Amino acid sequence: MKKTFFAAIAAGMLFAACNPTAPVGNLTESGLDKKNFETELNGKKTDLYVLTNPSGMEVCITNYGGRIVSVMVPDKEGKKKDVVLGFDSIHDYITISNNYGALIGRYGNRIGNGTFEIDGNKYDLPKNNFGHTLHGGNRGFDTQVFDANLVSDNVLELTYLSKDGEEGFPGNLNVKVTYILSEDNAIQIKYEAETDKPTVVNLTNHSYFNMDGDPNSTNTDWLLTIHADQYTPIDSTFMTTGEILTVESTPMDFRTPTAIGARIDDATFTQLVNGKGYDHNWVLNTGGDISKVAATLESPKTGIVLDVYTTEPGMQFYAGNFMEGTDKGKKGIVYKHRTAACLETQKYPDTPNKKDWPTTTLRPGEKYQSETIFKFSVKK
Structure with missing residues (x-):
């Protein structure tokens, strides 16, 4: 599995995609190089998407794990600051165990003893944190590649089908997450999901803010x-x-x-x-x-x-x-x-x-x- 996984990474480095909202060249205002976020995992392409607003705020998001990579906002002197932690490349997000900026699912936070019941049916999940299931298990949404639709300069839609049995959770779960950067410097995150079997869902964002x-x-x-x-x-x-x-x-x-x-x-x-x-x-x-x-x-x-x-x-x-x-x-x-x-x-x-x-x-x-x-x- 590991050989296939990293082979996919290496193969994916050969292609490049274009984000029309990015600044001139490949560098974002926060200093990120888009090329460093372009690869392919399990047949899906990853990229870096740049949201901007008329106020000059910039938010960079990768569809790998729906992660907020950078957020540029002005301080009291008008100087732009990047107020979230993260990495400069998709390689680091993949190879370093972390949840910086990630979209967390199916279940944000912990499920006790890695088990739960619905309608008398018991489900066992990976125990990845002190005997409990944390943030959706070993391969939660933070490690998945979402399909991306850059709707406009300030709106990004991410979708993902979490298949029945993924990390032990029941039901095929269709997920849609929309990131909207408003004119008043607000990041609005809208989560939606539907299932074909009774399941549990608890989605969140895990940005590490550095004020x-x-x-x-x-x-x-x-x-x-x-x-x-x-x-x-x-x-x-x-x-x-x-x-x-x-x-x-x-x-x-x-x-x-x-x-x-x-x-x-x-x-x-x-x-x-x-x-x-x-x-x-x-x-x-x-x-x-x-x-x-x-x-x-x-x-x-x-x-x-x-x-x-x-x-x-x-x-x-x-x-x-x-x-x-x-x-x-x-x-x-x-x-x-x-x-x-x-x-x-x-x-x-x-x-x-x-x-x-x-x-x-x-x-x-x-x-x-x-x-x-x-x-x-x-x-x-």
Whole structure:
């Protein structure tokens, strides 16, 4: 399998495609070379797609794993910054185990013990994380090549058929994800899916945001607000316990802007020990109302502000606790411990095994629909 896989990579390097929205030449504003994203995997071509808006914002996305590769936004001095981590080539995305910027599915986050039941039928999944299934298994959507349709300068549609039994999940699942870059510097992500058998679906985006636009900086001083009165605690294997607890008087309280590093290493709080820092799901107060801000992330240094809106009931905040300085990212910069923050909108983890939580079950004739907006602005 490995020989075939890498042979496909080598063969694919022989062709080139053209993206009419890219700047003159092959380099994007963020410095990416499109040629480095052109290959072929399992008979499908990969490429880099560039979205732009009249405000001058640029978003680069590859159809390999539906990954957001770069996001160029202005800071408080008007200087453009790339505020997501990633790699300079498709080769690195394929050969380095990672989920930078990825579209996560079929099930974002964890399914306990790698198993669940629907209508009395038991399904066993790959156990790839402390005895549980994380982010769809070993070959989740982050490793798949999506069919791409560049609708316009600011709209990209990605589609994928996840076949019945893929990574153990039932049903042929037709997935469509649309990325829209608005004039007011917002990335709108619309998820849709339909199935021919009862299955579970929980799609999200796993961008690693660096609000300083500097991969050498850590998230310690970034200000985070999460509009949530409750969160779902985890055990030492990062699995939700089934409880929903208050954030009141705990380091989990981000209802007012708080520096990420202020309490992250509090060894007296068991949840931070279990998560090796923040790696938890918050129960959002927004109730699925996408007109309300669910979370805000801000860099005092650059003034760049990210507001998150979503139709989802939960959001996983991950503070890069497992970043160990082993991944060499864009421009050859090594990504050190906690140089990013992930804000993954979602249903709660392990919902298929916790029947009182918001369901992720999708049945034939139903349509899965979810929407998340990452809106950027500047605080001067």
